[in-house]
Amino acid sequence: MATKSQVPQGKALSLISSSISTLASNKIILFPLCITVFIQLLILEILYFSPRWPLKVFFDPIIRTFWPEKYLHYPSHLMLLPKLWQMVQDPLFVLISSYFVAVAIGIIAMINSGKKVRPALVIKETLSFYIHIVVAIALSLLVVKAGSWVHNLVIQRAFLIRSGSGIFYWIKRIIIDGAPYFNLLLNVIVSSLFAYVLPIIVIEKKKVFPALLQNFKMFFGSVWPTFLIVLIPSLSYILIILLFSSSFSLEETFPEMRIWILVLSVFISFAIDAVVYTAITIFYLLKKEQK
Amino acid sequence: MKKTLLILTVILGCVFILFSVLGRKGEYLAEKKFWKINKKFVEISRDPKAVPEASFEAILRDYEKFIKKFPHSKLVPLAYIYEGQVYLIKKDYDKSRIKFEEITKKYADKPGICVRAVSEISRTYALEEDWDNLLSTYQRIVRDYPLTGLGFQTPITIAQFYISRNKPLQAQNAFSEALTHYKKLIEESPDKPLVEFNALRAIAICHMAQKRWEEAVQIFGKVLLKFANSPYLNERNAVQIAKWINTISAAQLGNINLPVSIYQQFINENPNHPFRKTLEDFIRGFETLKQKNESPK
Numbered sequence: 312m313a314t315k316s317q318v319p320q321g322k323a324l325s326l327i328s329s330s331i332s333t334l335a336s337n338k339i340i341l342f343p344l345c346i347t348v349f350i351q352l353l354i355l356e357i358l359y360f361s362p363r364w365p366l367k368v369f370f371d372p373i374i375r376t377f378w379p380e381k382y383l384h385y386p387s388h389l390m391l392l393p394k395l396w397q398m399v400q401d402p403l404f405v406l407i408s409s410y411f412v413a414v415a416i417g418i419i420a421m422i423n424s425g426k427k428v429r430p431a432l433v434i435k436e437t438l439s440f441y442i443h444i445v446v447a448i449a450l451s452l453l454v455v456k457a458g459s460w461v462h463n464l465v466i467q468r469a470f471l472i473r474s475g476s477g478i479f480y481w482i483k484r485i486i487i488d489g490a491p492y493f494n495l496l497l498n499v500i501v502s503s504l505f506a507y508v509l510p511i512i513v514i515e516k517k518k519v520f521p522a523l524l525q526n527f528k529m530f531f532g533s534v535w536p537t538f539l540i541v542l543i544p545s546l547s548y549i550l551i552i553l554l555f556s557s558s559f560s561l562e563e564t565f566p567e568m569r570i571w572i573l574v575l576s577v578f579i580s581f582a583i584d585a586v587v588y589t590a591i592t593i594f595y596l597l598k599k600e601q602k
Numbered sequence: 603m604k605k606t607l608l609i610l611t612v613i614l615g616c617v618f619i620l621f622s623v624l625g626r627k628g629e630y631l632a633e634k635k636f637w638k639i640n641k642k643f644v645e646i647s648r649d650p651k652a653v654p655e656a657s658f659e660a661i662l663r664d665y666e667k668f669i670k671k672f673p674h675s676k677l678v679p680l681a682y683i684y685e686g687q688v689y690l691i692k693k694d695y696d697k698s699r700i701k702f703e704e705i706t707k708k709y710a711d712k713p714g715i716c717v718r719a720v721s722e723i724s725r726t727y728a729l730e731e732d733w734d735n736l737l738s739t740y741q742r743i744v745r746d747y748p749l750t751g752l753g754f755q756t757p758i759t760i761a762q763f764y765i766s767r768n769k770p771l772q773a774q775n776a777f778s779e780a781l782t783h784y785k786k787l788i789e790e791s792p793d794k795p796l797v798e799f800n801a802l803r804a805i806a807i808c809h810m811a812q813k814r815w816e817e818a819v820q821i822f823g824k825v826l827l828k829f830a831n832s833p834y835l836n837e838r839n840a841v842q843i844a845k846w847i848n849t850i851s852a853a854q855l856g857n858i859n860l861p862v863s864i865y866q867q868f869i870n871e872n873p874n875h876p877f878r879k880t881l882e883d884f885i886r887g888f889e890t891l892k893q894k895n896e897s898p899k
Contacts, residue, residue, distance in 0.1 A: 342603050349610040356617050363625030385633035430603075564641065 323539030386566035
């Protein structure tokens with residue numbers, strides 16, 4: 312575990328490398344995140360098999376209600392899969408992933424305090440703050456959704472630009488082609504803004520609103536390091552964006568490509584969460600020690 | 603921790619195997635296999651001349667294997683049709699026709715499949731430029747499968763065939779015969795609203811082809827009013843019909859009061875219809891046009 316002397320304060324890259332070495336030497340931190348990966352892959356399996364018997368009995372009426380009949384069949388179903396996955400993501404993130412991230416933070420704090428790590432105890436202790444964790448993450452998600460809503464308005468406006476050349480054409484292209492990247496940036500900004508909420512709830516055992524208040528104080532006290540700690544590992548998600556944008560040509564011959572990209576995105580998100588939350592928790596503990 | 607992770611991985615594996623085994627019961631696997639064979643078929647049909655004989659044989663074998671592996675699949679009739687099409691793109695028209703004839707015998711109780719097979723037979727004659735057999739195949743479709751989608755379309759296709767062969771007199775006769783055919787269908791199927799719906803639209807199209815514009819508009823109007831609350835008049839059909847009414851009235855008849863009166867009647871009879879807003883937009887459009895025409899230049 313990194314200590315104050317090992318990590319130059321405010322250096323995002325050092326914190327990230329320290330986070331990676333902490334994870335490598337304390338694999339137990341990954342355990343709760345592995346449970347999240349398991350749940351996500353299980354849901355992905357269920358969605359993948361949803362047009363087949365016996366799951367189709369349950370999923371057929373749902374899909375028929377919202378999409379045309381063709382999405383119940385191969386290969387159109389695989390085109391629908393990312394949408395279904397996206398719909399599942401938000402509740403999964405708020406209700407399950409957030410809790411296991413909090414457990415991972417609890418384990419990091421336990422390692423930092425020099426106590427023997429007892430995951431069962433952390434799981435139990437974190438459970439008593441479950442409501443606060445869920446509310447905090449739901450609020451951050453609401454901010455992301457609000458940002459996405461504004462972003463969509465901008466995209467819709469961009470579609471109305473008729474210019475075929477010149478500055479307005481380039482603005483249109485940047486807004487439309489850059490949409491997935493801007494979405495990633497939006498997520499990074501909001502994650503940075505709420506970065507310390509979970510460590511504060513888990514370590515300080517504070518309720519959601521005092522935790523939010525303290526989080527904003529901490530964030531505005533070190534905006535750039537926090538932002539960079541979240542941004543740098545999140546850049547690896549660009550691989551998924553690139554794969555999705557290039558998959559349209561590949562899926563003509565290999566429609567299953569989409570499911571594999573989703574599986575890969577689960578593992579990349581797992582790696583990002585592990586590195587980001589470990590680095591943020593280390594940074595938080597260092598600042599706490601400093602006080 | 604390692605033990606738990608191993609258990610979780612085993613659970614994921616078992617769930618995958620379980621659903622894969624249970625999923626064999628449905629159509630999904632057949633769809634997947636069929637899609638993959640069809641991909642190969644699309645590949646060879648892009649440039650059949652450059653395709654070696656063995657590739658045709660391989661695809662035919664794939665379809666045969668598919669039929670044997672999934673004998674109860676809904677896709678089997680389509681597999682037979684694609685088999686016939688492989689011969690067709692190979693330019694082995696005789697063999698192709700034999701395959702399609704087999705389908706009509708095998709699925710004699712399924713007119714939708716039979717008519718597709720017979721339509722493919724007509725394609726082989728068209729490719730051979732055997733016009734007599736092409737026409738007799740069209741007539742076979744009209745005679746044997748009059749209530750299928752292709753069956754409805756074919757009397758008009760016959761007339762269009764004469765137009766394309768530069769035989770206007772025969773084309774007009776074909777349109778007259780088509781009109782008689784459609785009217786007869788309506789008389790013979792009083793309890794089948796879909797037949798009347800399709801036949802009326804086809805009648806209107808024949809009138810358009812005969813340049814009997816006013817009758818065409820009247821028939822289209824009748825379809826709108828009579829089938830206002832029928833599931834057959836979906837938004838796509840309704841918009842198409844209204845566009846025809848608009849175009850004919852404005853461009854051919856120069857009578858913009860006619861569509862306005864039809865749409866007004868429709869709105870009066872169906873005040874809560876979802877299509878009301880579109881029709882009101884059309885009425886407003888016509889009124890603006892009328893004002894422009896009336897205002898001094």
